[in-house]
Amino acid sequence: MTRSRTALTIILAAAILVCAGGDADAKRKRDRVARDFRHTDADGNGELSREEWNRRGNFKRLDADGNGALSLDEVRAMYEGVDEREYSWPPTGIQKPTVEIDPSIEADRIDAVALDEETLCGIGRMIRCDTEPQIKRGLAETGTGPQFPDGAACPGIDDYWAMDYAYKRNRQSFHGGIDLPVPWGTPMRAVAAGSVVAIYKAEQSKRGIELVLRHTPDQTSLPFWTYSAYGHMDRDPEFEIGERVKMGQIIGPTGNTGISARGRKGGGQSSTRRPAIHLAMFRSDKPIYGEANDTIIPANGHWLDPIAFYRQSGPYDSPSLIALPDSEKAVPVPVMLTDGTTLPADTKRIWPYACKR
Template sequence: MRNSQTGLHSARILLFAMIGTVITYQTVAFAQNRSASVMEKLDKDQDGKISRKEWRKKNIFAEVDLDKDGSISLNELKQRFGETEESNNEDRPDPVSMAAIRRSKLDDVIHQKSRGLFETGLKPIWRDDVICRGIDEWYGKDYTPVRPKESYHGGIDLPAPFGTPVLAIMDGEVIALYEGKKNPRGIEVVLRHTPEESGLPFYLYSRYTHFDSMPKLIKGQQIKMGEVIGETGNTGVQGCELKGIPCKRPRRSVTHYDILYSISEKYYDTGNILVPFEAHWMDPIALYRKQPPFDSHSMRALPEVEKMIAISYKLDSGEYYPADTKMIWPYSCRKK
């Protein structure tokens, strides 16, 4: 009986391996044809290049036009989609990381999911004697019904009045500042946290968006946990604006907060977004478990009772809870 079960288990492993191989082959084959397909579709005058007028997503045109000649060539498309040796060299993350984190209109959502961008069901809880700012848009929320393509929320939204101080969640370094004038994320700050700073076995990247104004920070600046890094706002282009139609109402004042992680210390700055090498998404609430696992698959599989995560925080009086914590919520809490 045991031999029979062992044989069945081995057969299942072989079957899953074969399925994985087929999927990988199909994905690679699709990627190899993607740049040519985009060129054929967008090059309306058939001159072998895509002009700014022909390019659909105007806000990333400059990013794709690597040689800045005012048009996009087939080679530039290949580099965009990770189809050339140059795009796979040591100066650029692997194509899956690029597609998963960049999330441009042309990137496949399958890569986002493969790197952990899907709903986990985690919920934050605090001590009964404090009041803290909560979430109104959760991690991995499915936006597909209101978007032109399959789409998921890559972080959590914490609404707060304009000007509310946003705090660094742990010690780290400022590695990117974006004005985001033509970007839905608006004004953005990216901090990197080393394993020594977090106490965890990988590099963490905390990203905060929609600031009211550009924070008075500089790249390379060292930040301490609990330090104010900016003020809550609502900057960022809304979907209705991108479509060229009037918006019914402005975005609420909010901080969008997300976490990326990687075993690599390297990262790539496109000028509009930062992509760590070997990047993965993390539900920000998972971070406050303070012990592995942190990946989205493991978080989704937790029993419901274990999905209620106790959050460490800073009080508006300056105290930390717990006192020895290495990470806190992006907003301060207050005693009842």
């Protein structure tokens, strides 16, 4: 009997240790900040240099001890408030403008079969497509980064443009946008005046609840038509297809909606994603566009580095951006402040979140 009890005790103790170890391992995997920090820390020295930070923005502001490198605790400061899900919506004092419909949004829509295969695969990124057409259509890391106005505290980037996502997806994959982590419910704002071309639901993609705007060249002062997509909203946006939107207009609260990184359409929502906007952009020399794989696809469209969207002059295409000298990789970003003023005052483009003074 004594031997049996001893054996049982050993088995129970081992089971407890296994469970405890499993819980610790699961918790470690759920710690997204630590996981991404380890992935970014290329030399494994426990801190991130400016080069490893790769122009995500706000390096100096995050470097609290001023030693020229970021510790894990300093990086965690980016995620302050992300665990507090309670917020009120809509924001106090916000009145939605009178609805005006842009008839060209419906008139310029074409069937997806009219799109060429490279554009369809390059931007639509269907399962049957590999990454080659994506790269040809501009989905390539450019090395650009935001430079915010002096005195403006703006949300920075954690997952940057076209970063290698193979470690998240278990296959060759590139990040088709930029992610800006902010507290739950932080209002997303239209980066320029435009019109709504699509609204997608959370169960449809990894981008979750998403609104897509189209911007004319006159609305941005850019030499092409631009599309901006705002993903991971916390609730369905209250807009109609074709509705005109003003620059800086609030389009929805930030959340973390979207199926998990390894999930499929209709699958479960991610349990580890932090609240953040996923901002994606496309450009085209034509106003017409199609739709496939829950994605708006401009005819003859190309991916647009979201940071390049803020350049005051060309180049805007990824190969030319890649070729720029390091001195031109930092892009001054026009912003809207929380009081509604903009820097500069006459800008037609702004960061997707209001900045504080």
